[in-house]
Amino acid sequence: MRERALPARALPAPPGSPPTPGEDARTLRRLWPYLWRWRWRVGVALALMVGAKLATVGVPLLLKALVDALNPLPGLGAQGSALVLVPLGLVLAYGALRWCASLLSELREVVMLRATEGATRAIALQVFEHLQGLSLRFHLERHTGALSRDIERGTRAVQSLVSYALYSVVPTLIEVALVLGVLAFKFDLGYAAITLAALVLYVVWTVRITQWRTGIRREMNELESASSARAIDALLNYETVKYFNNEAWEARRYDESLQRLRRARVRTQASLSLLNAGQQLIIALALVAMLWRATQGVLDGRMTLGDLVMINAFMIQLYLPLNFLGVLYREIRQSLTDLGRMFALLDRTPEVTDAADARELRLTHAPEVRFEGVHFGYERARPILHGVDLVIPAGRTVAVVGASGAGKSTLARLLFRFFDVGLPGDDPAARAAAGRITVDGHDIRTLTQASLRRAIGIVPQDTVLFNDTIEVNIRYGRPEASFDEVREAARAAHILDFIESLPQGWHTVVGERGLKLSGGEKQRVAIARTLLKNPPILVLDEATSALDSANERAIQAELRRLAAQRTTLVIAHRLSTIVDAHEIVVLDGGRVVERGTHAELLAAGGHYARLWAMQQSAHVAP
Structure with a gap:
């Protein structure tokens, strides 16, 4: 069976840097604990595998005995000799041994299936939970299409790795050892030497060519991920594409990705054909050498016809696993790199974590929420908030208004603790100096994230x-x-x-x-x-921006009723929706520039009054 091109999978390393043996070893060490939970199944599967290989090697031995028994005796025809010399038990044993080898192999797969699926499920669940626990910054920067493919390939790699290692590599090594022992014991070391030399040459050729092909395959994998991600992005943003009439432009961009992918796939297939041709040549030369020696032995009378048939059967049995070795090597390395990429996701450290002594937030009433001198920026070079002080008294409603980019929605993200105050890369001292956010007097960094978020409800704008x-x-x-x-x-x-x-x-x-x-x-x-x-803290981020006037008035009344019993932060662009707030805070450039009630801010004639006047004039304009 020739090696065939299998579906490409993305590699964790950048182009041109193949994974090292040390990285592969670390990946295997990380996989082992998941399989160790099913160790008794692994042990039974190994025992069944050894039994299957013993039965497989025994088939050519029985075939030799059967052929030798069919040699005509002097004075008897071939049919008469068969009746005399071929015991019915020998024929039945030959068939039973072949069936036994197949049965033990199938039992091995049944026994190992639960272990393989269990390990896959445990890893996939852990990765999913870890991704859910990563900070918002990771999810804002992620590429959904490429990430989903990495997870899919990684979980599939667990099954592939166990399957290739336990069902192919180890059985092949056992079979090779048994065949070499039989050849050396029954004949001479020359037969074993030819088989071993072919095996070594085959392995060297396969490994060298496969390593050379790694860079080509990695380029193809990266291009495949890029083309898939481009297609998914266009489909996810279907409405935007339609709004701007850019279907043809998206199709051209996708076609460019497919063209690059096609060229990479052609190079990959050409290198694969070279690998296959070399493998076939090595096997053919070894088979000719073995059969030539065996034929000479039969002609010289040193070997029987059954010996020739047995050697040929041994070579045929070894041919398939040897020829499959190229696929095994490549797919095992591929599975290791795919699994390594998924494990790399587990190595991503959440930006926001619970403190070692974090405690649960337990509220029996609407709490007070405070922003005390809060500084924050998504990027170190672009701070968003500059010393914001904001108090939302228990059971009261505070509205935050300001132009786009003033930092209004950032306050909600910080309250949910999607980010910590400060700038990326700040040390603990800088974080402490960047202010704090408290709920009911507790710094939210001292609370568990789960309990904090249970206490907050949000109606987002988007x-x-x-x-x-x-x-x-x-x-x-x-x-x-x-x-x-x-x-x-x-x-x-x-x-x-x-x-x-x-x-x-x-x-x-x-x-x-x-x-x-x-x-x-x-x-x-x-x-x-x-x-x-029904949370004690409520965040309304333009909660009625998409509603018509009639529904907005009805729901605003319902939201006011809901907010009357809760501590509420309202983020608003339309000032008409927050005139009843207990306090209105005006942000400009990440700083608090005004605060007060609607009437007080209008009387002050400042920033809020100008915003109100602009919105009122826009509302009444024809």
């Missing part, structure tokens, strides 16, 4: 829904809620009548990112989800 039913999306606010509670949250968000008017009702699937719903419908689902969560 509502993204899961590609699932409306019920699932609303229930996401509190998965254990009863259907009556889900229905009541929908009623409060003024979306119940819309849901129940749909042909599929609550089971209506909202589509990718909720694209089957209008902007206002998505926003009302988000409001219902937050109402169901």
Whole structure:
């Protein structure tokens, strides 16, 4: 069986830098604990594998005995000799041995399947949980298409690695050792020497050519990931592509990626053909040498016809695993690099972590929230907030307004502790000097992230829904809620009548990112989800920006009722939605420039008053 080109997989190292044996060894050490949980299954599988190979090697020996027994005796025809010399048990044993080898191999796979699937499941779950635990910065910078392929290839690599190692490499080594022993014991060392020399030459050729091909394959893998990521980006941003009529431009960019990928695949296939041709030549030369010696032995009377048949059968049995060795070497290295890439995701350290002595936030009332001298920047060279002081008294509503880029939404991200205060790369002392955020008097860095986020609910400006039913999306606010509670949250968000008017009702699937719903419908689902969560701290980030005036007034009244019992931070662009806030804070360039009630700020005639005047004039303009 010739080596065939298998689906390409991305490699963790950059182009031109193949993984070192040390990296492969580290990957295997990290994989071992997952398999060790199933060690008794691995042991049974190894025992079955040894038994299968003993049966496999025994088949040519029985075949030799069968052929020798069929040699006609003097005075008897061939049929008569067969009746006399071929015991029925020998024929039955030959068939039973072949069946036994196959049966033991199948049993080995059944025994190992649970171990392999268990290890794959454990690793995939750990990677998923780790990615969920990584900070927002990682997810803002990630490339979704390439990341999903890395995870898919990594989980598949676990199965491939166990399969190739346990089902192919180890059995092949056992079979080679047994065959070499039989050849040396029954005949002479020349047969074993030819077989061993062919094996060594085959391995050297395969390893050298495969290492040379690694750079070519890596380039192809990178180009494949890039073309896939480009296609996924275009599909995820389908509406944007349509808005700007750029279908042809996206198609050209995708075609350019495919052209580069095609050229890389041609080079990969050419190098693969060279590898296959060399492998076939080595096997053919070894087979000719072995059969030539065996034929000479039969003609000289030193060997029987059965010996010739046995040697030929041994070579045929070795031919397949030897010829498959190129695939094995390449795929094992490929699986190691794919698995290494997935393990590299586990090595990504979360930017925001719980302190060793972090404690749970337990609230029995609406807490006070404070931003005390907060400095922050997403990039070190571009600070966003400059010493922001902000107090949201318990059970009160504070609104933050300002121009785009002033840092309003950043306050919500910091409150959720998606980022810590300070700048990237700050040492602990600089972090401490960058201010702090407290909830009920507790610095949020001393609390567990899970308990902090349980206490906060948000209605974001850009509502993204899961590609699932409306019920699932609303229930996401509190998965254990009863259907009556889900229905009541929908009623409060003024979306119940819309849901129940749909042909599929609550089971209506909202589509990718909720694209089957209008902007206002998505926003009302988000409001219902937050109402169901019923948190003591509420963040409203342009919560009604996508609603029409009638629905906005109704939902604003519902949100005011909800906020009356909670500590609420309102991030607003339309000033008309926050005139009833207990305090309005005006941000400009990441600094607090004004604060007060709506009436006080209008009377002051400052920044807020100018913003109000501009919005009012825009509202009444024809």
